[in-house]
Amino acid sequence: MTPPPESSDEYSLQDPDPVSSPLSEHSFIEAAFNALPTQVAILDDTGEIVYTNDAWRRFGESNGIAEPAHTLGVDYLEVCEESDDQHAATAAAGINAVLGGTQSQFSFEYPCHSDDERRWFTMRAIQFEHDGAEYVLVLHLNITDRKRSELRVQEQNTELETLNQVNSIVRNVIDSLLAGVTKTDIETAICEQLATSSLFHSAYIVDRSLDDRGFSVRASAGFSEETERTLADLENADCSGTGLETAIDEGSTEAVNGLFEAGSIPGPVADVARHHGYESHLIVPICYRRTTYGALVVNAIDFHAFSDREQSAFDVLGDAIGYAYNAIENRQLLHADAVTELRFEVSEPDSLLATISDQTECTVVLDGVVPAGDGTLRCYVTITETPPETVLESIDGLDGITAHVVSERTDDFLLECTIRAGSPLVPLVEYGATVEAARAQDGTLELSAAVAAGSEVRSVVEAVLSNRPTARLRSKQRTERSIRSTREFRAALDDRLTDRQRDMLEAAYFAGYFERPRETTGGEIADSFDISPPTFHQHLQTGLNKLAGLALDQDQGE
Structure with a gap:
């Protein structure tokens, strides 16, 4: 349905005399109607159009209406009723209800899309009397902006x-x-x-x-x-x-x-x-x-x-x-009683740790590995047989690795290194395997990892061997593991902790020392045991180290 409705040729009329319009004697009111952007028409009691404003006529001209753009003399109801458009039928029913006196006004919204624009309108029909005759004021308001919103x-x-x-x-x-x-x-x-x-x-x-x-x-x-x-x-x-x-x-x-x-x-x-x-x-x-x-x-x-x-x-x-x-x-x-254990051998230059061992004639033993995000790993390794400065100088010339010395000991030192690429450790961690051991010596890395039962072992193996010509899968076997119960875990922890270390752990836990914010301070706990704060912190740190080592399945000294 479009406002005004398009008529077929059988409704074509000669331009009627504008003097016959009911508003022709009221030029002030007619000027006001013509000033409205809303398309306005007046129908008589038979549904014939007896008046249209400028906005109505402009719409007809711009949309190629078959009738003269003013459509005066067109039977609006008949055009609507003979249209196949459901919205035109709704408009006709509403106008008939207003003309029949069953309701004083009627309105509804409908789409009126053109070839190049999606548009929506509200049609409103209002009944009124003039000089003893019944008329219907029909308005078509463009609500496209509101509808789009x-x-x-x-x-x-x-x-x-x-x-x-x-x-x-x-x-x-x-x-x-x-x-x-x-x-x-x-x-x-x-x-x-x-x-x-x-x-x-x-x-x-x-x-x-x-x-x-x-x-x-x-x-x-x-x-x-x-x-x-x-x-x-x-x-x-x-x-x-x-x-x-x-x-x-x-x-x-x-x-x-x-x-x-x-x-x-x-x-x-x-x-x-x-x-x-x-x-x-x-x-x-x-x-x-x-x-x-x-x-x-x-x-x-x-x-x-x-x-x-x-x-x-x-x-x-x-x-x-x-x-x-x-x-x-x-x-x-963690809880499996059987896993698939994979053992690899990788030589330099396909392993950064193997390359370090070859260039500096040292032995590199992996203590632990932690994902650092964005495909990088933070590795903790113990290095023997070579001084720290020699290893650091060698690492400076390698792409994809940075490092610093964490601590120096009598016969070795602990190195923290961040690996971004070039190591078989990276795909293992990314594919969800657990790196259990890694040792590099004389330019060769021996590496073992565990994969949970039900995991896609083939994908893990292919990821490690991919683009590493020297990499070899030495063995793949299903390994049985003992399951440690909660009671066994606690018993193992008791074996590692001294009485004082356990006391400090329990006191710190129950006193809210590990909460954020802390509910108590280390000094307050130390006072309650009549010990100095440094002594408390020493017992606590040693106990936490043993607890973490047991949880991560690492051997810890007493």
């Missing part, structure tokens, strides 16, 4: 709702780590929460099939049994060059609109989209550091369901799931 607010509200839902799922994933859940528990909960939301229709999580050609569905929600069977065909589908492959291989989120027509999605995915009427989906890689655990696929009916802001929120969700998976694997590694 409302649509922007609606879009922002939808995005906010999406962000809130995704953030809620992220929180649930992180909270679930405290409940000791499994990967299957997390995957099932995520798919169910997304499928039951008001914004999305279904979700599933996929990973590479065993032959690396297709994909297997690990968890799903929101599908019928028929479409579940269709998705299972992904196992044998050719997924090369598709968004699924890109998301998993490159770790990038892929949004696809127009799933019916998209040529970059596997056949089973397209079949499911047609069956459910999906118009868009989002593929979110599930990653932690360099490990990709699969991808989350979220389906929606809306053609543009995933804005840039929503994609960013799902990126956070993918990272949170990946972090959760890694934490679960580490927990399994």
Whole structure:
């Protein structure tokens, strides 16, 4: 429906005499109507247009109306009633109600889009009398600016709702780590929460099939049994060059609109989209550091369901799931009674620690390694047979490593070094393995690591051997481990602590010394035991060192 309505040729009239207009004798009022930006027409009791203002006529001219632009003498009701447009039919019904006296006025909003502009209007019809005759004042007000603002607010509200839902799922994933859940528990909960939301229709999580050609569905929600069977065909589908492959291989989120027509999605995915009427989906890689655990696929009916802001929120969700998976694997590694133990040998120049040992004729033993973020590691190594200044001078000439001496001892010294690249330790940590021992001597690094049962051992091995010609996998074996109970842990700690060290640990803990802010000071605890503050701190630090060593499974002296 457009204001004024376009008439067909059978309603074409000769220009009527303007003197016949009811307002022709009221030039002041007519001038006021013509000054309005709102399109105004007056209908008589039969629905015929007897007056239009300048805004009405300008609109008709600019939109190519078939009638003379003023449309005087056109039967407005008849044109509306014969139109196939539902909005025109609504207008006719409302005007008839006003003319029939069942209501004094009528209004509604409707779209009136042109070829190059999206527009919205409000039509209002108001009944009035003049010289004993009934008339209807019809106004068409352009509300496009207001409507666009409302649509922007609606879009922002939808995005906010999406962000809130995704953030809620992220929180649930992180909270679930405290409940000791499994990967299957997390995957099932995520798919169910997304499928039951008001914004999305279904979700599933996929990973590479065993032959690396297709994909297997690990968890799903929101599908019928028929479409579940269709998705299972992904196992044998050719997924090369598709968004699924890109998301998993490159770790990038892929949004696809127009799933019916998209040529970059596997056949089973397209079949499911047609069956459910999906118009868009989002593929979110599930990653932690360099490990990709699969991808989350979220389906929606809306053609543009995933804005840039929503994609960013799902990126956070993918990272949170990946972090959760890694934490679960580490927990399994800590409590497993069997792990896969890998032993590697790497020669210089493919190992920075091996290079140091070769250039300075020293022995390098890894004490511990801590991820420092952005693909870097902070390593703590004990070096023997060479003075610190010789080692530091050698490191200055190596790319990707910085170091400083932590402490010098009688026969060796402790070195802290930050490794950014060029070490097989980096991929091991990034793929979730635990480095158990590393020793470099005469230009060769011997390295052992443990991988939790159920982890992708092949990916870990390939990551270490990749681009390192001298690297060799010397052995891979399943190793049984004894499980230490809480009681056994406490007994081992008692064996390491002296009575005074244990007293200081317990006193500091119960007195709130470790709280932030502290509820008591070291001096106050020392006074309560009638010892000096330095003595308290010495016992406390020694006790904490033994506790940390036991927790991290390191041998500590008494």
